[in-house]
Amino acid sequence: MSLSLPHVASYTRELPISLTRMYENAIDGEHLPWLHRTSFSHLEIIDKGSWGWRAKGNFVPKSFMNSMELELRLDREKNCWITRTTAGLGKGTEIWTHAFELEENKIKIVVDFYIPKLPNFLKNLYAEKLVQTYAQLYDEDLWMMATRQNELDRIKLGESIEPFESIELGLLVEIEKELPLTFSFNNNPYKLVKLDKKLLAFSATCPHMLGPLQDCDIDQGIVECPWHGYKFDVKSRKCISGARCKLAPAPRITIDDESGIITALT
Numbered sequence: 001m002s003l004s005l006p007h008v009a010s011y012t013r014e015l016p017i018s019l020t021r022m023y024e025n026a027i028d029g030e031h032l033p034w035l036h037r038t039s040f041s042h043l044e045i046i047d048k049g050s051w052g053w054r055a056k057g058n059f060v061p062k063s064f065m066n067s068m069e070l071e072l073r074l075d076r077e078k079n080c081w082i083t084r085t086t087a088g089l090g091k092g093t094e095i096w097t098h099a100f101e102l103e104e105n106k107i108k109i110v111v112d113f114y115i116p117k118l119p120n121f122l123k124n125l126y127a128e129k130l131v132q133t134y135a136q137l138y139d140e141d142l143w144m145m146a147t148r149q150n151e152l153d154r155i156k157l158g159e160s161i162e163p164f165e166s167i168e169l170g171l172l173v174e175i176e177k178e179l180p181l182t183f184s185f186n187n188n189p190y191k192l193v194k195l196d197k198k199l200l201a202f203s204a205t206c207p208h209m210l211g212p213l214q215d216c217d218i219d220q221g222i223v224e225c226p227w228h229g230y231k232f233d234v235k236s237r238k239c240i241s242g243a244r245c246k247l248a249p250a251p252r253i254t255i256d257d258e259s260g261i262i263t264a265l266t
């Protein structure tokens with residue numbers, strides 16, 4: 001706990017995820033302006049490591065009044081991470097989060113908010129806003145952490161499954177009405193789209209941290225991951241945001257001239 005700042009509020013919540021997922025989320029500053037786009041309009045990571053991260057950016061709405069610099073430091077031994085506002089809006093604020101493992105895949109977090117001395121009415125408003133914001137941030141984080149865990153479990157399970165060489169997806173006339181559509185092949189999700197008048201499948205799992213691409217719009221052959229905003233060219237599979245990751249290979253799609261049946265093949 002902070003020794004020098006007034007404690008103004010707490011937020012406590014149980015989360016059905018592991019401590020590993022929680023720590024991973026805490027030191028991942030990059031997701032803030034994407035997953036939490038309604039709270040952060042922009043955030044640039046200045047430094048990062050297994051210790052945490054430092055960043056500068058803006059809260060929503062973006063304006064010079066809403067700019068800030070943040071630092072998050074994780075102390076695994078104390079099951080705690082501290083987020084400090086080091087400059088800009090809310091300078092001096094410290095948010096201490098302790099995480100307790102209740103059972104496998106179940107933790108409890110206790111968040112304590114400390115803010116520099118403010119007039120009472122402002123202090124209460126700010127504290128209320130912080131608690132509200134954290135409730136929303138954790139709703140969004142929980143979706144990401146739980147989805148990622150499901151994806152990791154799915155991949156593990158897939159390793160023990162005998163792979164198929166092909167599956168029939170259906171009739172062209174029917175499938176065309178449903179595009180873009182998601183299908184599963186060898187326990188992996190793919191999305192089937194029409195690009196340059198041709199059917200094409202691409203992996204619907206982001207290669208960065210397994211973000212879900214199923215529900216993302218495809219704009220001129222580009223898909224953008226909702227978790228960290230990496231963009232991928234679905235044809236070449238390359239990340240056009242500069243990251244070294246690439247979409248996993250997808251099955252080839254063929255159409256039988258006579259029957260009109262669409263098949264996905266390894």
Ligand code: FES
Pocket residue numbers: 206207208209210211225226227228229230
């Ligand atoms: S999981 Fe990070 S960009 Fe997709």
Ligand SMILES: [Fe+2]
Pocket residue numbers: 025031032035036137141
């Ligand atoms: Fe988050």
